[in-house]
Amino acid sequence: MIRYPSFKYGATIGVTAPSSGVPEMLHSLIDAAKLRLEQQGFFVEIGDTTWTQEKVRSASAQKRAKEFNQMMQDDSIQLIFPPWGGELLIEMLEYIEFENLQEKWVLGYSDVSLLMLAITLKTGMASAIGTNLIDIRGKTSDETTAMWKEVLFTKAGEEIVQRSSSKYQLKWQHDNPTEHVFHLTEETKWKTVSGKSEKISGRVLGGCIDVIRHLIGTPYGDVKGFCESHFSNEPIIWVLENCEMTTTDLRRSLVQMKLAGWFNHCTGLVFGRSPANTPVNGYTVEDVYQELAEELRIPVIYDIDFGHVPPQITFVNGAFAEIEVRDGNGIVVQRFL
Structure with a gap:
C-alpha cells in the first residue's frame, strides 16, 4: 500500500535546500515566496541551508541531510518545499534516515525529483513532482501551477483531476x-x-x-x-x-x-x-x-x-x-x- 501524507490550510511548510541553496543576491525571491504562502494561510519555517550557496551546493551533504531529517521528523511540518533543484543532491542520500521519516509531502522537481523517487521507493510514501518554491512567488499563479495545493489537499481514497495548460x-x-x-x-x-x-x-x-x-x-x-x-x-x-x-x-x-x-x-x-x-x-x-x-x-x-x-x-x-x-x-x- 502507498501512504499518502495529509496537508491543509494553516499547515507549516518547511523550506530546506537539499541540492542548491539561494545566493544572497536572490534572497528576495525566498522572501516573496514566503509572503505569498503566508497570505494564503500557511506558516513557513526556513532552514539555514536555504540561504547559503557555495559553488554547486547549499552546504555539505551531511549538513543538508541533517536539516532535511530534522524537518521530516518535526511533528509541526506537513510539507517540505525546497527552493529549487541543482546538481548534487545525490550526495546526501546515504545520510538520510529513511527509517525515521514521518508522513509528509515533499514537493519539487529537477534534482529534487531524485530525492522524492528515492523516498517513495524506499518507504512507500507518496511524493509530489511539481513546481518549486521559487516559482510560486508571484502575485498570481497560472491555473496549471496553482493546482499543487489541490493535489496535496487530496486525501487517501480520493481523486484529483488536472488538465493540460492552454x-x-x-x-x-x-x-x-x-x-x-x-x-x-x-x-x-x-x-x-x-x-x-x-x-x-x-x-x-x-x-x-x-x-x-x-x-x-x-x-x-x-x-x-x-x-x-x-x-x-x-x-x-x-x-x-x-x-x-x-x-x-x-x-x-x-x-x-x-x-x-x-x-x-x-x-x-x-x-x-x-x-x-x-x-x-x-x-x-x-x-x-x-x-x-x-x-x-x-x-x-x-x-x-x-x-x-x-x-x-x-x-x-x-x-x-x-x-x-x-x-x-x-x-x-x-x-x-
Missing part, C-alpha cells in the same frame, strides 16, 4: 517579471507517437531523467522490489523529463533504465517538454520516442506540462493515474489508492 513558456525571462512569474505565450499541444488519441492507466513513477537514472544499481533505486511489495506488479506509468541531455544521451539513459528492469510492467511513457533534446547527426527526440514505442510496444505521450518548460502539472509518485490525450489536449486523473 499556453506554455518558451523561454525564461528573469529580467522581465510578470505577476505570475511565467511568460505563457506558446500554444500547448500534447502529442503521441501514434498520432492518435491515447489513454493509459497505471501507478505513477517519475522525475528528471538526468538525475533519477543515477539511482540504478543503488539501494535507493530498487524499482522491482518496490513494485512487488507495494503495487503487486500493477501497471506503471513513467512520467519523465529531460533537463540537459542530447538525444543520444537521452537514448542511452532510457536504454539503461529498460535494461535495469525499470520499464517492466510499464503501460505507457509520458515525457514533458524539454529545453534540451539537442539532435545529434539528425537523430531527433521524436526518433527516440518512436523507437521506445516500438521496442516496448506501449503508447508514448510527449510535450506534456511537466519539467523545465513551465507550467507544470503536479504528479504524485505512487498514485494510480489515468492519462488521456485527445486533439492535443490532456487530462490527468490521479487516485490516491
